[in-house]
Amino acid sequence: MQKEYTITVYTEDRIGITSRITVIFTRRGINITSLTTAETEIPGVYKFIITVLSEKEKLVKIVGQIERLIEIHRAFVHEEDEVVYQELALYKISTKALQNGNIELLIRENNARILTITEDYFVLEKTGHQQELIDLQAKLAPYGLIEYSKSGRVAIIKWSRRFHDHLKELETQRPDNLKQATYKEHTEVSAEEESI
């Protein structure tokens, strides 16, 4: 059954890594619904957070093929309850709308905040899950919504502590000691942690 999944990929910092990852989804005809990437707390290690609408079985295979890439450390598929996640949206609205008392209520109720106000427009910011952001967009539409922009997902894996330790170890240990570090060890980490 199709469901929304979050995929996290830990990579080296290298030109073209995005293409290398996305082409694997392309091959299987899977549409990426959002993609966010930034450096992690470990210098030189990047984290991709990808959301897709697909089936878990397919995604497990895709993640295997992503991990096969030379510059990938690990990749995971997460069910919704395995990650804490957030998205962010900006809404540009005509300043005239502020004269309407209802919009103030809407901003308060949604925990949105105003980033800037000019003579013509103001910009609202809201973080939350996708549906909340979309709902607010719908509610703002009657007030003269000029532009709306939503980010991809950022996510924290609930069981990720030991994996991050492992990556940090990679940084500090001598490469020679690590030649034998294995798939199995990685798998154990994720399997154990997943059960917590």
Next chain:
Amino acid sequence: MQQKDVLPMKPEPAEKRTAATAPLNMTGSEAVIRSLIAEGVETIFGYPGGAIMPIYDALYDFQQEVHHILVRHEQGATHAAQGYARSSGKTGVVFATSGPGATNLVTGLADAYMDSTPMVCITGQVAAHLLGTDAFQETDVIGITMPITKWNIQVTRPEDIPGAIAKAFYIAGSGRPGPVLVDITRNAQVAKFDFEYKKCDYIRSYRPVPRLDLEAVEAAAELINSAKKPYIFCGHGVLLSGAEKELIELAEKAGIPIASTLLGLSAVPVDHPNYVGYLGMHGNYAPNIMTNECDVLIAVGMRFDDRITGDVSQYVKQAKVIHVEIDAAEINKIIKADVAVHADAKTALEALLALVKPAKHDEWIQSFREADKQEIEKVSTKELYPTEGGLKMAEVVRLISERTEGKAILVTDVGQHQMVASRYYRFKDPNTNITSGGMGTMGFALPAAMGAKVGAPEKEVVAVIGDGCFQMTLQELGTIYQSEIGVKIVILNNNFLGMVRQWQQLFFDKRYSSTEMTNPDFVQIAKGFFIPGRKVTDRADIVAAVDEMISHNGAYLLEVVVEKEDNVFPMVPSGQPIANIRLE
């Protein structure tokens, strides 16, 4: 006025130049060649052009150390490098220029990627400041080859060249091998820097050698020890890890029959008592149907290609599957493994051997021999020993097999002749089967055979090629002539694209759409390249002709006109369960 007898400056002797301990100031191009020498490269297959000229210029000074073979098309260079890699066990090396030179590598890269062949391709590229400007002969070769290489990299500064080449060789040859491409811009080739070379043996995000999971090995041994009908599949991974001996020992110790995949052929001698034949759409009857009879399947270094499984929903459902595989992405990709041993085949088999108890399953092995009888009666005897009608592909292969005592390196192209040769050549030694398995690249055999011969000059190399395939890369006869490569070329000519015609006959109501070929005189073509040859149309002449070819010292082309509308059986129709295998 200059004196006439002044010679151009001689290059320094090799020993002095290759000592790479202290940094030496040199151009990026010279660094490319020195890096290759440091990796032990002796042979390069390539084709020069504008963007790689500085590298070719540097190569000119190292002709004693590195042998460059000038091919006639860059695709030929890739297949030659594949043949070289498969016969020598070393990494094949290719040079090509930017733009069309680089795009001509695509087929060979994809082929090497599918068939896990170690290869390093070095392409010239326009100068860095021209990248992305649609400069003359500029293509985004990194983008194009990304999905068909194990790794690729563009180098735009000379100081990055040694590191990139070191990584390229490490990645290409380690773990599950594969092709790598290094694209070097012209400015990086001509600029100077202090060269120092250090081999690469570690990349922190890359784990080529998994540590053996002993629990998995124990679980596998337990399954094997309690099995009544254990069955081994021998894949390409057995050859790649050099585990032929361990595999055979395991089979002998525990009394297990071994079947081979197309690329696993030659790992086990065909006449070994535990060997039961070859798997797949056109493989042998017994090993295919017995897949659904065994109780424990031990798949070693193979990936359950659809040409082997047919309909997966009716494939090996009754058995426990042990999958020994170095590439984690292959485990559970097609067939769910009950026990996954994520490891190099040799390491895994050594560990398994110690835990497996001696056993005999004579009755089980005998059941293969019983099933064989049907194939022998309905197919093989008629194919191998015909007495009337046109010449059969199988009898030609049988004669070559007998004349070479199964010891030649057999290089096959793609189609009916490939399936027939793979079925009937009686392999004796490991790594003597070279074919395009996963990609099925027509035109593979001629260039691959010349690479194989260069990689193993002491071996007899026989290329078995169809008339269609031959015309895809026949220009490499020029390379064979120029570089004096003594390959034996057998064209099995049925004046048809035979395999496609067979499918048209069986599944498209004999509507032979664009498969009949009006062919040239192949022997005359060979003569044009100063390669001797002979054409045979009668059964009476074939024994002498094969003998003449094998006895000949140097390249030789034998054209055999075979039965025009012959079919390869057995056959599992595409996508159907293996139980639907047809013998006629």
